[in-house]
Amino acid sequence: MAGHSKFKNIMYRKGAQDKKRSSLFSKLSKEITVAAKMGGPDMDSNPRLRLAVQTARGQSMPKDNIQRAINKSQSGNAENYDEIRYEGFGPGGIALIVESLTDNKNRAASDIRTAFAKNGGNLGEPGSVSYQFEKMGEIIFDAGAISADDMFEIALEAGAEDVISDDETHEIYCVMEDLQEVTASLAEAVGVEPKSAKLIWRPENTIEVSLETARKLLRMIDILDDLDDVQNIYGNYEISEDVMEQLNE
Numbered sequence: 001m002a003g004h005s006k007f008k009n010i011m012y013r014k015g016a017q018d019k020k021r022s023s024l025f026s027k028l029s030k031e032i033t034v035a036a037k038m039g040g041p042d043m044d045s046n047p048r049l050r051l052a053v054q055t056a057r058g059q060s061m062p063k064d065n066i067q068r069a070i071n072k073s074q075s076g077n078a079e080n081y082d083e084i085r086y087e088g089f090g091p092g093g094i095a096l097i098v099e100s101l102t103d104n105k106n107r108a109a110s111d112i113r114t115a116f117a118k119n120g121g122n123l124g125e126p127g128s129v130s131y132q133f134e135k136m137g138e139i140i141f142d143a144g145a146i147s148a149d150d151m152f153e154i155a156l157e158a159g160a161e162d163v164i165s166d167d168e169t170h171e172i173y174c175v176m177e178d179l180q181e182v183t184a185s186l187a188e189a190v191g192v193e194p195k196s197a198k199l200i201w202r203p204e205n206t207i208e209v210s211l212e213t214a215r216k217l218l219r220m221i222d223i224l225d226d227l228d229d230v231q232n233i234y235g236n237y238e239i240s241e242d243v244m245e246q247l248n249e
Contacts, residue, residue: 084108086112087123088121108227
């Protein structure tokens with residue numbers, strides 16, 4: 001287990017929680033609706049829905065919005081969404097995985113392919129980059145919820161494999177099959193719900209990018225993230241503190 005890392009760019013966030021609240025809520029609502037439609041509206045018997053609702057609550061999504069998304073799944077006119085994973089390469093040869101929930105596969109494929117092509121990337125075939133990643137459970141708590149040392153000990157006892165803490169968050173990683181159990185144990189021990197609890201694609205190795213590559217890469221990811229059909233974006237890149245400071249200037 002690792003106690004700390006100065007890099008926190010494996011999954012691109014770029015302040016989406018603050019700058020794109022409406023878009024974030026839309027993506028969370030879609031995940032809740034899909035989870036409830038697939039496994040039913042009862043969170044006790046639907047693990048995917050329970051995690052989706054926990055994440056929505058962690059992002060301060062209003063209760064009415066959450067309930068509306070659940071209710072939508074049970075209505076006769078609820079959209080049918082397809083879950084599709086796209087893989088490819090961004091600027092600098094960075095491997096990217098884009099997860100999509102869409103009611104129009106042709107539109108999603110066209111928009112995502114265009115975002116890659118127009119921003120120095122190349123959309124690949126299924127399996128072209130996913131072998132470089134591992135599907136894992138990721139649980140995120142605010143740093144103020146508990147000290148880094150205490151979180152490390154609690155996560156170890158709960159069965160986590162890795163913990164990364166910094167001034168903003170605690171990120172806990174576990175094998176995908178243990179996500180439900182580890183999340184429940186941590187939430188009980190910490191006393192608050194996590195900001196996020198879900199399955200992610202975590203790169204086995206990362207590549208540190210230059211300032212120029214970082215600018216191009218983040219621009220491309222920002223465009224992808226703005227697409228309604230895109231739920232999550234993962235990459236095998238690292239942005240050093242020095243480069244991040246220059247990006248923020």
